[in-house]
Amino acid sequence: MDISQAFVFLFSNSLLCVNGQEWQRQRHFLGKSFHFDEIKNYFPTIKEVSLMVSNDINKELTNITQKQIQVVKTCEKVTSEVAFRVFFGQTSKNITISREDGSTVLASSEIVQLLTDSFRILQTNKLLLLKYMIFKRKSQKIFPLKEEKSLFDRLYAFKETCKKVIMQRKEELIKDPSLFKKNFLDLYLKEIILNKNKEITIDEIIDNFCALFFAGTDTTGNMTGVSLYYLSQNPKIQEEAREEVINILKSRTQSQEPKDLFNSLTFEDLSHMPLIHSILKESLRLIPPAAAVLGRYANRNIQIGEFHVKKGDLVNTHFIYSQNNPDLYPNPEKFDPYRWMNQTEQKSAFHFTPFSLGPRNCIGQHLAIIEGKCMLANYLLNYNILPNHTQEIIKEAKTIYGLCPDNLVYFEIRK
Numbered sequence: 001m002d003i004s005q006a007f008v009f010l011f012s013n014s015l016l017c018v019n020g021q022e023w024q025r026q027r028h029f030l031g032k033s034f035h036f037d038e039i040k041n042y043f044p045t046i047k048e049v050s051l052m053v054s055n056d057i058n059k060e061l062t063n064i065t066q067k068q069i070q071v072v073k074t075c076e077k078v079t080s081e082v083a084f085r086v087f088f089g090q091t092s093k094n095i096t097i098s099r100e101d102g103s104t105v106l107a108s109s110e111i112v113q114l115l116t117d118s119f120r121i122l123q124t125n126k127l128l129l130l131k132y133m134i135f136k137r138k139s140q141k142i143f144p145l146k147e148e149k150s151l152f153d154r155l156y157a158f159k160e161t162c163k164k165v166i167m168q169r170k171e172e173l174i175k176d177p178s179l180f181k182k183n184f185l186d187l188y189l190k191e192i193i194l195n196k197n198k199e200i201t202i203d204e205i206i207d208n209f210c211a212l213f214f215a216g217t218d219t220t221g222n223m224t225g226v227s228l229y230y231l232s233q234n235p236k237i238q239e240e241a242r243e244e245v246i247n248i249l250k251s252r253t254q255s256q257e258p259k260d261l262f263n264s265l266t267f268e269d270l271s272h273m274p275l276i277h278s279i280l281k282e283s284l285r286l287i288p289p290a291a292a293v294l295g296r297y298a299n300r301n302i303q304i305g306e307f308h309v310k311k312g313d314l315v316n317t318h319f320i321y322s323q324n325n326p327d328l329y330p331n332p333e334k335f336d337p338y339r340w341m342n343q344t345e346q347k348s349a350f351h352f353t354p355f356s357l358g359p360r361n362c363i364g365q366h367l368a369i370i371e372g373k374c375m376l377a378n379y380l381l382n383y384n385i386l387p388n389h390t391q392e393i394i395k396e397a398k399t400i401y402g403l404c405p406d407n408l409v410y411f412e413i414r415k
Contacts (some may be wrong), residue, residue, distance in 0.1 A: 002266035006118030009155045010111070012341050013203045014211035015363065016294070025199065027363065029191070030208065033043075033184055034363050039247040042086050043267045046371055049081045050378045051262065057411060058382070072225030073406055074244045078375055080108045080217040080226075083232040088165060089183035097161045100153070110158055111213060116150070117396070121147050147150060162206045184209070212364065219289035220368040222402045224375045227283040230335045232387040232409040237279070237337060244275045247256060258381035258414070270373045278329040280372045284354040285323045286335060292318040295357055319353045320401070381410040 011017050015135070016173055033037065040166045053074065061067055070314065084107075092108040099105060104166035105113075125147060170189050171298035177194065178184050188205050191197040201295065250256070252262040252264035297317045298309050309315060324332045328351045362368070388408055396404040 004112045006151065008200065009152070010114070010159075010210040011207055011214075013201070014207035016211045016215075017207075023360075026204070027328050027359075029200075030184075030363060033187060034367060036366060038182070039367050040267050042082070042367065043370065043374075045085050046078075046082055046204060046374045047262070047265065049078050049085070050374055051259065052081075053077050054378050054382050058413070061411070063329070066386065066410040068407050069228075069409050069411050070092045070406040071228045071408050072222050072402060075224040075228070075375055076217055076221035079220045079371060080112075080213070082371060083213045083216045084108055085183070087184040087212060088169075089181050089185060095161065095165055097157055099157070102323060106233040107158065107161060108213075108217075110154070112217070114154060115160060115214065116152060116398075122152065141222055159206055163202055166202055166205055184212070213363065216364050216368065218369050218400050222287075222289040222400055223280060223284055223368065224372045225406070225408075226287045226403060227372065227376060228280050228379065229403060229408045230283060230286075231392075232385045234335060235277075237335075238380070238385055241275050241279060241376070244273055245380055248272055258378075261381050262378050265374070265377060267370075270370060272357075273373055273377070274341055275337060276373050276376050277369070278340035279315065279376065280369060281352070282337040285329070285352060286333075287395060287401060287402060288323065289400040290354065290356075290362075291320040291397065292316050306339055310314045316354075319356075322351055323354070325351075333375050379411070382414060384414055386410040386412055 008017075015030060018026060057067065057069075057074070071180065081092055084090070084095070088095065092106055096104045097107055097110050126147070127145065131142070131145075160373070166185065166189075168183060170193070173186065173189050173193055180190055185205065188200055191202055231241065246261065248269050249261045249264050253260050274379055293316060297316050298313045299313055301311050302309050309327040322328060326332050349357060355365040355368075386409060388410055391405060391408055393408065394404045396402065
């Protein structure tokens with residue numbers, strides 16, 4: 001289903017949007033990189049970036065006792081950088097886009113802004129919305145409006161920059177195949193160069209980077225940011241979660257410094273953090289970043305219970321309703337991670353589907369949980385997470401569903 005012009009432009013050749021045999025081919029190819037054993041290779045990168053962000057916060061806390069934190073934005077600094085390094089094998093600071101006015105912008109910032117601007121102009125420009133509803137993907141080619149033309153100039157510039165990075169890396173690997181590394185771009189290029197795969201295109205590589213970046217940055221950042229907000233509101237749970245992390249790590253090092261403790265964290269340790277895992281799950285239950293699947297058109301007539309769905313009807317599933325159903329989750333408005341630790345409240349997999357379910361479920365869900373656990377462990381070791389009582393919390397649906405505003409907590413250096 002078309003959602004916005006930028007969405008279609010950036011994702012149309014990706015796993016998110018393709019169907020049939022093309023979807024099966026892409027899913028099979030990318031699935032190898034999201035296998036649990038492969039994700040383990042990304043763990044050092046996740047730790048390194050998590051430490052980089054907390055070190056920046058610590059510098060700001062040198063002369064003050066506590067700092068107001070934009071929790072989602074702070075977590076997105078980690079997830080966006082991890083996405084770039086895991087896909088391209090290099091830091092996001094190395095990939096910039098030149099604008100018409102001569103200024104430059106990080107590609108990681110531009111992709112987020114492009115999606116935001118694309119949704120915004122459809123919401124605020126009624127003429128553009130009407131034109132888009134009539135002409136769909138051909139809209140920008142038919143009497144393009146000034147704002148529309150500006151958006152597409154930026155979209156073309158973004159894709160052209162990505163293409164240059166890919167082609168430069170391809171030339172490097174053709175000259176010296178020993179340079180191949182374990183990242184998504186090299187995996188694609190290895191398949192093209194060594195295995196002579198002619199099905200993979202540059203557009204597919206770019207679009208899947210965009211899809212993985214979008215799906216992995218905002219959603220994982222929001223999941224972890226929401227967790228931090230709820231921990232600030234529940235100090236007893238926060239302290240138990242902190243103790244869970246410390247008890248795992250304290251035997252590894254004589255130092256009790258947060259940085260040394262976090263450096264001793266292993267990939268295997270993450271599977272021994274049931275409370276941390278449950279905090280993430282409960283945050284996803286209450287405020288799922290993807291509150292529904294992308295809408296789909298029915299390809300045949302079908303009856304689902306009492307509902308008659310005709311071919312061509314638009315169908316959607318909103319996870320958030322079942323995840324807040326009091327018949328399934330007693331006291332559904334309460335943040336209660338312990339409900340997941342006894343497993344009595346999840347009688348069916350269909351009751352909890354923040355990553356969707358079935359063959360088109362979220363391919364990166366395991367990576368998301370590992371990033372979330374890693375970030376929570378790091379922040380719990382470093383900071384007391386305190387509530388910001390001056391903020392009135394609003395749940396808002398934009399490109400994703402989440403909390404607004406974002407400055408929801410204070411970080412205080414632990415003594």
